[in-house]
Amino acid sequence: MNFEPSEDQQLLVASVARLFADHAAQSPPDPAAQWRDYREMGLLGLPFAEANGGLGGRPEDVMLVMEAFGRTLGRTPYASSVLLAGGLLETIGAKEMLAALIAGEGRPLLCLHEAGRRYRWDVSATAAQAVDGGWILSGAKIAVLDADVDSLLICPATTADGLGLFVVAPGTAGVTVERRPTPDGRHAANIGFDAVRLPPTAAIGDPVGNRAAVAAAVDGAIAATCAEMVGAMEKLLEITVDYLGTRQQFGVAIGSFQALQHRAADMLMAIEQARSMTIHAVSMLDMAAEERGAAVAASKALVNRAARFVGQQAIQLHGGMGLTSEYPAGAYFQRLTVLENLFGDTDHHLDVVEAAGGLRAA
C-alpha cells in the first residue's frame, strides 16, 4: 500500500486544481469553453483505455480529479457524461459514441431513474418494442442530472430479450424534456418517451449483458462521486474553520470555544473516515461484481452520512451566516445534499450491503 500520489498524479492534481479554480471564477460561466478546456487537458479521455482512444488513466486518477472538482463545486457534466455514460459506452464496446465523447463532440447522458422506484434502476418500466424498421420506446425517466433538450440520451428499457439500452438523439419526436433547477444551482430533467420511434441502430450493447455493464458504470460513478464529496467536505471544513477564527463574539474568536473546536474535530474525523472509504471503493472497482458492489455501496453509505453531518454542522457553526446564500458554506451544503441523493441515499446503500451478506473481512 502506498497512498502518496506519484509525480504524474501530483502534476495532474495541480493542473486540474488550477483549471477548476479558473472555471469557478468565470463570470458568466462559459460551459462550451470549459468543455474545450477539459478536452485539451485530456480529461475527456482520462478514464478510458488507450485502445479505445483514451489516456488509460486509473480509477485513482479519476478520484484525484473528482476531489478537485468537489473542492471548487465544478458545474460541468463531467461525472454524468464522461464517467457514468462514458464508462458504460466503454464497457459495452460502443466505440464510435465513445470516440465522439473523447473528441468533445458528443455528450451522452444515462437516464437511470424512474418515478416510484427510488434508486432501483435494474428493473425498468420504460419498455421498447421491436417493430419493423426499428423500435418503439415508451415510458419516462426522472432526475437525469445535466440533461437538457439538446442532450444525447442513453435510455435503459425493458425488451423481450432483457434490458435494452437505447440512444435517443436530441429533437427526436415524442421526447419531452422537463428541465428543473436542482438545489445546488445545476439542472436535472424529467424525460418522457411517448411511443418514440427509433432506428434499429439505436439499440446498443447486448440485452443479456447490459445490466452488468450499467452496474459497473454506476459503481465507477459512485466511487467518483464519493471523491467529489470528500473534496467538497474538506473545503467546507476549511471555510468553516476560517470563519470560526474570524468571527468575534464576547471579545474573542468563537473558534477559541472548546464546544466548537470539538465539533470541528468531529467533522474532521468524519471526513477522514469518508476519505478512507472512498479509497476502499476506488481500490475495489476491478473486483468481481458482487464484491465490488458491496464495497462501493458501503462507501457511499459512510460518505453520505459524513456529508450530512459535515454539511449540517458547517451551517450550524456559521450561525445566521450559514443560512444566507451569499456565503459559500451554503453552496457546499447544497451540493453535498444533491450528491448524497445521487445513485442512492444512505439507507439504500446499507440495504445493498446487507443483501450481499454484509461487509466481512477476507
Next chain:
Amino acid sequence: MELSFTDDERSFRAEVRRTLIDQVPERIRQAVREEKPLPRDWMIEAQQVLNRNGYATPHWPQAWGGRDWSAVKRAILAEEIDRAGVPKPLAFNVALVGPVIAAFGSDEQKRRFLAPIANLDMWFCQGFSEPGAGSDLASLKMAAVREGDQYRVSGQKIWTTYAHEADWIFCLVRTGQGGRQHEGISFLLIDLATPGIEVRPIRTIDGYHHLNEVFFDDVLVPAGNLVGDEGKGWDYARYLLGQERSSMGNVGFSRRRLDRVREIAGPLLDDPAYRRRLTWAEIELKALEITQMRVVANERPPSAGPDPKTSILKVKGGELLQTAAELLLDALGPEALTAGFPDGADDDLFQGLDARSGIVSAYFSSRKYSIFGGANEIQRNILAKAVLGMGRSA
C-alpha cells in the same frame, strides 16, 4: 499510489496468520477470544512465541531484535495478532519502555534490559498517572531526590495496569522544580521488589483486578536506573507516545469482536435493527482499517512526536471497540444476567467461568477506551489545535 495491498503484503499476512495459529496454543487463543483475563505464565508463553518469530519487537532497531519491515507490514502483523486471538506483546515493554531505552538509554541499560523486555522475562508496568495528574500529566508530583549515587523516591502512582504482575515500573518523576511544569521531569526505572513500594489493587467495574495504585515511601533507586538525562523525562515521554502506531486503531481486535458477534448472534442477525447496527460497525471498521494504514504509511521519525492524526485512530478505534462490545452484550439478551460475573472475592477467577462471561465484563471494561491514553476529549483538543489550527480553548 497503490491503494490495495501488494502481493508481498498479502503473502506476509498469510504467513503471519499461519505461524500464529501453528505456534500459539489453542487454549491461549480461545481464552483471548472469550476475553478472559490470562494467567501470567500464558501471557509470557505467548509473547515468547512472538519474540521467537521476530513478531514482538519488529519496530525496534535491528541491532536489538527489530526487523526491516515496512510500517504497513507491521500494521498487518498487529492486526493478525489480534485477529488470531493471540495476546498482543505487552505494550508497556515493547511499545513504551523498550524504544525509550533503545533510543536514550546507556549501553549498559540496553544490554541489561532490552532482550528480557522483548522476551517478557522482565515485565514492566507504566508509572505516569498520579491522583492529581491525569489528562494534565505534566503536573505530576512524585519526587525523586538525588542522594549520592541513588535517588530517594516518594509519592504515588495510579491506574497502574498489571503492577501486581510486573517486575519493574518505569516512572516519570519530578527531579527538579523547573520554571515550567514540563521541566524537572525525569524518566526512572524502578525494581518493584525494592523496599518501600506497596501495590494496592483497584477493582474495576468489569469485576476484575487489572489496575493498581502504587505507593513509594522513601524508596532508594540506583542513579544508574535514570534513563538519559535528568530533567529530560518529558521529551522521552513525548518520544514514547510518538512510537509504534501500527495498532493504535485496534483494527484486528475490533474485527475479532465483530466476527464473534456473527458467531453468537444467531437469529438476531435477521433482526433488521440489530443487523443494521452490525452493518454500520463493519463499515466503520473497514474505514478505520484504511485510515490506520494511511496514518502508518505516512512514516515520520519518532523525534517528530506523535502524528496528530493518530488521535483519529484513538477515538474511532476506541468507539468501535465499545460498539462491538455493546453488540456482543446485546446478543446475549437475558443470558447476560447469568453468564457469570466475577464476584470480586478472588483474584484467580480464570477457571470455571462460562465462555460468555467475558462478554459481560468486556462491555464494562471497554469504557476505558475513551478514557486512557488521553481521553477522547483531549484527542479532540489535539485535532482541533494541531490539525485544524484552531485557537486555544476559552
